[in-house]
Amino acid sequence: MQSQGKPTINDVARLAGVSKKTVSRVINRSPLLNGSTRAKVEAVIAEIGYVPNVQARALALRHNFLIGLVHDNPNAQMVMNVQAGMLEAMRDTEFELIVRPIDRGSSTMLQDIRAFLERQRLYGVMFLPPVSENEMVADLCRELGIRYVRMGSATLDSAKHMVASNDADVVRDAVKHLLSLGHRRIGLIAGPHGFRSARERRKGFEEALAEAGIKLPRSLIADGNYTFETGLAAADRLLDLSPRPTAIFASNDEMAAATLHAAMRRGMTVPENLSIIGFDDTAIASHIWPPMTTVHWPIISMARSAALKLLTDFFGDDQAVEEPSLFPSTLIHRASVAPPRED
Amino acid sequence: MQSQGKPTINDVARLAGVSKKTVSRVINRSPLLNGSTRAKVEAVIAEIGYVPNVQARALALRHNFLIGLVHDNPNAQMVMNVQAGMLEAMRDTEFELIVRPIDRGSSTMLQDIRAFLERQRLYGVMFLPPVSENEMVADLCRELGIRYVRMGSATLDSAKHMVASNDADVVRDAVKHLLSLGHRRIGLIAGPHGFRSARERRKGFEEALAEAGIKLPRSLIADGNYTFETGLAAADRLLDLSPRPTAIFASNDEMAAATLHAAMRRGMTVPENLSIIGFDDTAIASHIWPPMTTVHWPIISMARSAALKLLTDFFGDDQAVEEPSLFPSTLIHRASVAPPRED
DNA sequence: TTGTAAGCGTTATCAG
DNA sequence: CTGATAACGCTTACAA
Numbered sequence: 001m002q003s004q005g006k007p008t009i010n011d012v013a014r015l016a017g018v019s020k021k022t023v024s025r026v027i028n029r030s031p032l033l034n035g036s037t038r039a040k041v042e043a044v045i046a047e048i049g050y051v052p053n054v055q056a057r058a059l060a061l062r063h064n065f066l067i068g069l070v071h072d073n074p075n076a077q078m079v080m081n082v083q084a085g086m087l088e089a090m091r092d093t094e095f096e097l098i099v100r101p102i103d104r105g106s107s108t109m110l111q112d113i114r115a116f117l118e119r120q121r122l123y124g125v126m127f128l129p130p131v132s133e134n135e136m137v138a139d140l141c142r143e144l145g146i147r148y149v150r151m152g153s154a155t156l157d158s159a160k161h162m163v164a165s166n167d168a169d170v171v172r173d174a175v176k177h178l179l180s181l182g183h184r185r186i187g188l189i190a191g192p193h194g195f196r197s198a199r200e201r202r203k204g205f206e207e208a209l210a211e212a213g214i215k216l217p218r219s220l221i222a223d224g225n226y227t228f229e230t231g232l233a234a235a236d237r238l239l240d241l242s243p244r245p246t247a248i249f250a251s252n253d254e255m256a257a258a259t260l261h262a263a264m265r266r267g268m269t270v271p272e273n274l275s276i277i278g279f280d281d282t283a284i285a286s287h288i289w290p291p292m293t294t295v296h297w298p299i300i301s302m303a304r305s306a307a308l309k310l311l312t313d314f315f316g317d318d319q320a321v322e323e324p325s326l327f328p329s330t331l332i333h334r335a336s337v338a339p340p341r342e343d
Numbered sequence: 344m345q346s347q348g349k350p351t352i353n354d355v356a357r358l359a360g361v362s363k364k365t366v367s368r369v370i371n372r373s374p375l376l377n378g379s380t381r382a383k384v385e386a387v388i389a390e391i392g393y394v395p396n397v398q399a400r401a402l403a404l405r406h407n408f409l410i411g412l413v414h415d416n417p418n419a420q421m422v423m424n425v426q427a428g429m430l431e432a433m434r435d436t437e438f439e440l441i442v443r444p445i446d447r448g449s450s451t452m453l454q455d456i457r458a459f460l461e462r463q464r465l466y467g468v469m470f471l472p473p474v475s476e477n478e479m480v481a482d483l484c485r486e487l488g489i490r491y492v493r494m495g496s497a498t499l500d501s502a503k504h505m506v507a508s509n510d511a512d513v514v515r516d517a518v519k520h521l522l523s524l525g526h527r528r529i530g531l532i533a534g535p536h537g538f539r540s541a542r543e544r545r546k547g548f549e550e551a552l553a554e555a556g557i558k559l560p561r562s563l564i565a566d567g568n569y570t571f572e573t574g575l576a577a578a579d580r581l582l583d584l585s586p587r588p589t590a591i592f593a594s595n596d597e598m599a600a601a602t603l604h605a606a607m608r609r610g611m612t613v614p615e616n617l618s619i620i621g622f623d624d625t626a627i628a629s630h631i632w633p634p635m636t637t638v639h640w641p642i643i644s645m646a647r648s649a650a651l652k653l654l655t656d657f658f659g660d661d662q663a664v665e666e667p668s669l670f671p672s673t674l675i676h677r678a679s680v681a682p683p684r685e686d
Numbered sequence: 687t688t689g690t691a692a693g694c695g696t697t698a699t700c701a702g
Numbered sequence: 703c704t705g706a707t708a709a710c711g712c713t714t715a716c717a718a
Contacts, residue, residue: 008711008712009711009712018688018689019688019690020689020712021688021689021690021712021714022687022688022689023712024712024713025687027712028713033687033688034688037687037688051461052711053402053712054463054464055402055405055464055711056402056710056712056713057711057712058398058401059396059398059401059694059695059713060711060712060713061694064398066441076419077419077420080423081419087442087444094462096441097441097442097443098409098440098442099430099439100439100440101430115394116439118394119394120439121398254630257630258630260632261630261631264633265632283419284627284630287571287597287600287601287631288632289603289604351694351695352696353695361705362706363697364697364704364706365703365704365705366696371697375703375704376704377703377704380704395696396695396696398694398696399694399695400695400697401696402694402695402696402697402710402712403695403696403697403698404696
């Protein structure tokens with residue numbers, strides 16, 4: 001009976017004069033189907049406004065039409081950008097985005113992820129750094145037979161399972177830029193231990209100095225945690241130094257904004273007294289004054305690509321354009337950098 | 344057979360020597376169950392690590408274990424805060440959060456929401472402003488029989504379906520504060536037309552002036568759209584005025600940050616030459632220099648409460664503490680406000 | 687190329 | 703209080 005509630009596959013089958021299975025084949029775009037049969041069924045579907053029940057399909061197919069986003073990230077803007085990118089790729093599909101923040105550090109993290117994946121039977125899942133850097137999440141997905149993509153600051157996995165940026169390279173360039181302007185005492189606010197991105201960015205920083213034959217005292221490197229507060233503390237430590245650094249590279253925008261904050265609080269002027277470069281190119285970088293020179297991290301593109309990788313089986317062969325896996329970051333020149341002014 | 348794959352309700356039933364239905368009753372915390380039977384079943388569940396299959400439950404129950412978040416919001420930080428609050432409430436439940444951005448303005452918006460709700464059969468859904476202000480989404484949820492909560496800047500619905508803040512009141516207080524410091528030419532950067540929050544905040548602004556018997560030229564009100572860019576344009580318009588306003592209230596932090604940006608770009612000093620008050624108390628307010636006086640909008644608490652309202656049936660009567668519906672905002676005093684200095 | 691029968695794992699009905 | 707049986711709506715064998 002169709003009169004009651006929403007039409008089901010049975011209604012379609014009956015009205016089209018075919019079997020349920022044939023309707024099912026139409027829904028699932030089975031290739032072995034007579035064109036006229038398909039047309040007939042599609043006509044009925046359109047006419048009565050039939051929409052397949054996702055719960056029933058999920059039960060039979062053993063997977064949901066959901067793409068998961070697993071993260072444990074201190075940066076809100078980054079997570080939002082990732083969501084935006086993924087949703088862009090998923091637009092006009094039947095897939096939905098399910099968000100799952102987790103507690104790295106928790107001893108049950110891996111079990112939590114496993115429970116989440118097993119329970120929801122996701123179609124695919126995307127991991128953000130730093131969780132994505134944990135090799136065990138990849139193992140877990142392979143064991144569970146679930147599609148996954150990891151985002152990272154360096155290549156961690158095969159192209160199918162990875163979207164990466166070249167953090168070390170672009171930071172090296174950024175620091176070289178500082179050097180070319182005449183800066184010699186350059187401070188680094190490093191990211192948290194255990195983050196691959198933090199390591200890569202630091203590596204780029206050190207490579208640039210090494211290539212220029214410059215050896216800096218260890219004191220010019222301060223530890224941060226990618227948060228504003230830790231950035232503030234690190235910047236204060238650096239600015240207390242004597243002689244003071246003439247430029248600071250902060251491993252993300254949040255800490256770069258904190259550096260600007262710390263400098264202005266002391267009555268310093270940026271970029272006259274201090275040049276600052278950040279990393280991420282999140283909104284705050286261009287919103288603060290002076291607008292901040294920073295590395296543009298193409299997160300939205302990476303996230304979109306990641307989602308497309310996850311959906312590649314679904315879209316079928318016709319759309320089998322290989323999604324890129326490496327997304328070059330670029331330095332965005334704004335107003336927080338100038339040649340050093342000795343005073 | 345349990346050897347293959349994950350244990351099912353049948354395995355539990357067999358091992359416990361009861362029927363499937365009895366196990367089902369245990370899972371669903373049915374009150375009419377013999378204590379010893381329950382204990383026996385629970386023991387088996389724990390022993391073999393049985394986890395109910397959500398897809399099958401969804402099919403039988405006609406609803407998923409998902410809470411939806413529907414929004415069309417220009418402010419990333421706000422959406423993240425909402426997610427954080429909701430997820431906090433959902434922690435340690437079997438519910439997951441599914442995020443659905445929509446395109447207000449699209450002629451198919453309501454149909455899109457309907458399709459989403461019907462397809463996913465959510466357990467409950469939360470609407471953010473400005474979509475939440477549309478009475479038709481509430482009608483839709485009632486028609487579909489789906490739990491919903493709306494967030495807004497004024498009371499739009501019954502307590503069960505609403506979390507609201509008192510924007511007009513707190514803005515009135517904020518502007519009175521400006522007046523008490525001696526400001527007389529106060530500019531307003533208004534929010535977008537059609538947003539209830541924009542209207543409420545403007546109302547508070549106008550009430551404060553009216554109560555003080557001050558009549559301001561229409562030119563001191565500039566239109567914004569809650570984005571940085573529109574805030575910048577509006578601030579420039581205001582700062583081009585002669586005489587210039589000595590203080591500006593911006594209807595959200597993003598536009599307040601833009602106001603600061605515009606002022607500093609002109610070489611003005613804040614708060615000496617211009618006092619600024621924002622609204623939201625998002626991260627940027629405290630991160631920029633000088634730290635910005637703003638209205639703290641308790642979004643995280645509101646979102647947590649909203650999710651709890653959605654889950655109230657699930658938690659059962661024992662936890663039936665009535666969640667609040669009104670969340671007072673408060674003015675946070677920072678460094679962007681000072682008495683006017685005539686120069 | 688299409689159809690038939692048997693699940694997928696759970697809950698509702700209604701009897702005991 | 704508990705259990706047998708029929709849904710829930712779709713897909714996967716396996717035939718035809």
